[in-house]
Amino acid sequence: MTKGRTVTEFDDAAFGLAVNQVSKPVKTKYGYHIIKVAAKKEAQEANYNDSKAKIKATLLDQKVESEYTTWLEAKKKNYKIENTLEEV
Known part of the structure; x- marks a missing residue:
């Protein structure tokens, strides 16, 4: 921290x-x-070369998170999904 x-x-x-x-x-x-x-x-001053991999991973995670719902909804349209679980 x-x-x-x-x-x-x-x-x-x-x-x-x-x-x-x-x-x-x-x-x-x-x-x-x-x-x-x-x-x-x-404390150390931020350095792009030292942080590049972490920045790339963070940006990828953000992109996946923002696109996942749209992708999943598109996939659901291609399949008939039936919920057979009983509601409690």
């Missing part, structure tokens, strides 16, 4: 802890949280 991506109370508690340290209960608008820091990494 990166700083600034969660609510202020969570950020303040999480980023104020050392590695392997556990927080006291933290109250946010989402409830109570207990945070343990397992590890910390230095």
Whole structure:
């Protein structure tokens, strides 16, 4: 996680802890949280070449998700589908 991506109370508690340290209960608008820091990494500047494969996979997933329903409806028109399951 990166700083600034969660609510202020969570950020303040999480980023104020050392590695392997556990927080006291933290109250946010989402409830109570207990945070343990397992590890910390230095922030790095985004690099296209390092991120290219992940970007491509994300774009493909988005395309599949947006086209799936249309494709499925088109396929259903080619087959007679009968639901034989009993309604509960």
